[in-house]
Amino acid sequence: MIPLSVLDLVPVREGGTVGQALTETAALARVAEGAGYRRFWIAEHHGMEGIAGGATSVALAHVGHATSTIRIGAGGIMLPNHNPLVIAEQFGTLDALFPGRVDLGLGRAPGADQKVAQALRRNLMEAADRFPQDVVELQARFAGHALPIAATPGTGAPVEMWILGSSLFGASLAAHLGLPFAFASHFAPAQLDQALTVYRERFQPSETLAKPHVMAAMNVIAAETDDEARLLSTSGDQSFVALRTGNPGKLKPPVPGYRDSLPPAIREGLDFARQASAIGSPATVRDQVIAFIERTRADEIIVAGAIWDPKARERSLQLTIEALR
Template sequence: MSRLRDVPLSVLDLATIGSGSNATAALRDTTELARHVEGLGYHRFWLAEHHGMPGIASSAPAVLIGHVAAATARLRVGSGGVMLPNHAPLVVAEQFGTLAALHPDRIDLGIGRAPGTDQKTARALRRSTGTLSAEDFPQQLTELMGYFDGTEAVTAVPSPGTRPPVWLLGSSGYSAQVAGLLGLPFAFAHHFSAENTLPALALYRQNFRPSAVLSEPYAMVCAAVIAADTTEHARWIAGPSGLAFLRLRGGNPGLFPSPEEAAEHPYSDVERMFIEDRASSMIIGDPATVDAELAELLDDTRADELMVSTMVHSNADRMRSYELVAELAGRSVSV
């Protein structure tokens, strides 16, 4: 029996804009995907926050969360996450208080401490000329929670009494420790920081203090997964992911490339090494391969929940990948 049957399955989506497409089509695909995975029995559908990246349409997660929640019926919809240094806590409280009022018991507020963008963009988001630092995170988080609890001098309507579940997101040990000390659920970004996964989860569990939210630790791990009916096809549709990250590292992000573009790119030896290194933390293959590697990840991390992120050029391939993972987990399919 697959290890995947033991944990809830969730989705992280970035509303990827593929070459030859546009933001309207990408957002329509994300909405279609959300409906699809709801029918597959997935538990959550989170949207990431990215800025200044032509190949990613999820720059305004609160807006997109509202749209996706309205287009679905049971799925929990949330942020994976809101990068708190980029925003005034009051605005975040108002946005997510409104979302929670519109969609009771279906909204998650995932919070990250890194700006996740360059300083120029971060200053434009905050409309501040002051130095922005992730080290201000504890104070910002305390202020944000205060708006929901009604303990701040300013009232963030309609936030009091509508606080959605708050998660801390991380790719290192800092947020893991904060999440543990505050007794909050923790989501780790294994998909881009695999080397830090086990140390961060250990810190979270070691530092955990029971709270009104949780009596014991609850950890979710997000993995990059590309499943297909054959390993050959999985590797083919995974090719663009490497090229996209190569361009991003070179300061030249663009639309998400097609498999043909990725196959035709004249890679240098150094570029191939970079792509191979990144692919080593991804789970790519046919159902048997994906099942075995996800089982190993779950056993190693002792994760309470698995979040899957699948970045491919074709929405049909993306939906098929989530179908295969759901089938491995024994979820009932009603799409």
């Protein structure tokens, strides 16, 4: 079986607090480490009441101190929001704290709207255009190349860099730079197959990677029965619909029959976005994950999945990896 990893958004539950969300994320990371997952990644989002991973490097330090062996990383840092020197310092610091365990996934999308862009004091259109150059600058800093201003910490840090994407642009850049590529198929599956073909066909070996390496994301929610898993999945469905309709909020408890209550157009959009999913009993999850691996020929799978009850999410991770061993 190929390695499994975990993508977490540090969800803030309805009725909960940011502090509780961070505590629950650390507990989830410990469960993932004990179960045998390879990586635990946190994604950068801003201005969202229900997601507490905005200060991604700080949240990763919290997770790093709660664990001892699992790789920790950003899935990802939205580089247009930041100066590369600052990211090199942040992830160089993480590497100094947790040697040999740090990943840095880089995304080109800002992960923010114009109001957040103004708050960040960034011209996101211009910064997005500079994304390839900023990635190369980060590579140079971590490789220890001489630059006018050295990142301290950061210079020479063996941080494992990834390109994240949901389009052909990220696939092409990852191939050109000889970096591993992670595709966000858990919410944007439209160009999955084409992007993986582009990445593999155009891949140029680098000092850090000899051949293409793909990690594909899935929504995976496992429970004792198919019905229970489908019920648990309605919390994430509610968050997806709320975001797409301009009304994001905290993660809500599951609602029986939620999908059936949606207007047809919204339900169709949700079903399309959730193509890369495995939701059900361990046997169901196993069949759906294996079918996805056969389709994508992925080298790793990273599992996402918003579940309102933190214990149910911990159980989901345990059931998933047990089903696939």
